[in-house]
Amino acid sequence: MSDPGQTIRDEPRWAPTLAILVVLSLFAVLPQHVQAMPVWVSYSVALVVIIPMIVVTLTANALWMRIERIVIMLLGAAYIANTAAELADMIGIITLHPPETRAVSLLSSSLAIWVANVLTFSLLYWQIDRGGPSSRASGATTKPDWLFPQAAAPEVALPDWQPLFLDYLSLGYNTATAFSPTDVLPLTRRAKMLMMLESTISLLTLVIVAARAVNAIP
Structure with missing residues (x-):
């Protein structure tokens, strides 16, 4: 077992930190009728999540890496629970009330939820694959949850290539737009279930809510 005080050379945290800020900002600006939790909760979560990431960036401390993993x-x-409530609320609005009166609001809300869906699942993929970024950086032999093309064809990548957050962001974006694996293949059951869940949220958001809101715009 690694010493909690040891340091590990890890990837910079600016990209995932920016993703968290974007997710929480989107939740904070959603119209009131699709907010499943108060705005102040978003800001509190931002502090709880970002503080460990700042400490990890400055110190690369193994204990804070574990804390970072837990809070993410x-x-x-x-996010999954909050999104389920918001989608149910918006579908209820479309079903029970004429969407023409709130078409623009529903459209902006659905697009915000879709972007938050991509960014949040990208963070989950980044933390889950092979035990998280600190485990990958330390050279742990944990089996991967996703097979990247660089690993399948090492001749096209550097010998010490490891996926970074932007690679998982691409994975999250492709899953939300294609509704299926593209160049990165899921290898474990949890990876497959997470991708199914992300695709389902994306499908409900785009096909049911966003499409109906677009059709209702005068």
């Missing part, structure tokens, strides 16, 4: 996983679970 909790953020992902909270």
Whole structure:
């Protein structure tokens, strides 16, 4: 077991930190009728998540890396519950009330949820694959959850190539737009279930809510 005080050379945290800020900003500016939790909760979550990432960036401390992993996983679970409530609310609005009166609001809300869906699942993929970024940086032999083309064809990548957050962001974007694996293949059951969940949220958001809102715009 690694010493909690040891340091590990890890990737910079600016990209995932920016993704978290974008997710929480989108939730904060959603119209009131599709907010499943108060705005102040978003700002509190931002502090809880970003502080460990700042400490990891400055110190690369193994204990804070574990704390970072826990809070990001909790953020992902909270996001899924929050998104389910927001989608149910918007579908209820479309079903029970004429969407013409709120078409623009529904469209902006659905696009915000779609972007947050991509960014949040990208964070989850980044933290789950092979035990997270710190585990990958330390050279742990944990089996991967996703097979990247650079790993399948090492002749096209550097010998010490490892996926970074932007690689998982591409994975999250492709899953939300193609509704299926593209160049990165899921290898474990949890990876497959997460991608199915992200595709389902994306499909409901775009096909049911966004498409109906677009049709209702005068």
